[in-house]
Amino acid sequence: MERLILWDVDGTLLSTAGVAAEAMRAAIREVVGSTAPLARTTYAGKTDWQIIRESLPTLAPTEISARLHEFAAAYLARLEAQREALVARSQLFPGVAAILAALGGAARQAPLTGNLAAVARLKLECVGLLPFLDLAAGAYGDDHHHRPALVPIAAARAAQRYGHSFTGRQVIVVGDTPYDIDCGRANGARTVAVATGPYSLAELQAHGPDVLLPDLADTAATMAAVLG
Numbered sequence: 001m002e003r004l005i006l007w008d009v010d011g012t013l014l015s016t017a018g019v020a021a022e023a024m025r026a027a028i029r030e031v032v033g034s035t036a037p038l039a040r041t042t043y044a045g046k047t048d049w050q051i052i053r054e055s056l057p058t059l060a061p062t063e064i065s066a067r068l069h070e071f072a073a074a075y076l077a078r079l080e081a082q083r084e085a086l087v088a089r090s091q092l093f094p095g096v097a098a099i100l101a102a103l104g105g106a107a108r109q110a111p112l113t114g115n116l117a118a119v120a121r122l123k124l125e126c127v128g129l130l131p132f133l134d135l136a137a138g139a140y141g142d143d144h145h146h147r148p149a150l151v152p153i154a155a156a157r158a159a160q161r162y163g164h165s166f167t168g169r170q171v172i173v174v175g176d177t178p179y180d181i182d183c184g185r186a187n188g189a190r191t192v193a194v195a196t197g198p199y200s201l202a203e204l205q206a207h208g209p210d211v212l213l214p215d216l217a218d219t220a221a222t223m224a225a226v227l228g
């Protein structure tokens with residue numbers, strides 16, 4: 001049985017230490033000007049579309065939707081301009097490169113993230129993870145604003161690329177937030193939660209993942225846990 005492992009990016013594989021969040025806020029400010037109040041919102045587990053909408057509670061959703069391409073372009077441009085800072089400040093969580101390399105012989109691997117596709121590529125490139133993940137088989141924040149909708153998109157892309165379908169528990173969703181667990185379960189996938197993001201082991205446990213890990217540092221144990 002071939003498996004498809006779908007990896008969340010922020011909080012699961014890497015942290016940009018605030019570089020991306022700063023670029024996002026600056027991009028929103030650039031697009032809407034200084035008149036609209038910028039609400040503080042949590043970013044973890046949400047798609048970039050959700051973050052933009054929640055950051056601008058006084059703007060009509062229709063206006064935000066109509067201008068999403070402007071936000072995306074401004075965000076990507078600011079992040080590209082911060083490439084050196086991204087390389088210098090981004091960090092992989094312990095064991096990430098080793099587990100991706102180890103699982104590469106046992107499964108297909110792709111990102112499943114709320115990041116815009118171009119943003120995900122840039123973040124992964126800056127920490128050297130592009131060789132381990134098939135970005136064309138992944139799903140991203142610009143595919144849909146609702147995270148659970150991303151799992152079938154990634155599965156369909158993987159099916160197209162590898163010539164057979166990935167269904168039910170052949171699909172494994174790995175992430176650091178309740179949103180990751182919920183999006184995997186909503187699609188019948190196996191869910192693996194890892195507590196390297198803002199949520200504690202206890203908070204993640206409350207959402208009932210199939211597997212719960214403190215981090216990805218123990219390659220052998222993580223491999224067994226992920227594959228089940």
Ligand SMILES: [Mg+2]
Nearest residue numbers: 008010011045
């Ligand atoms: Mg995350």
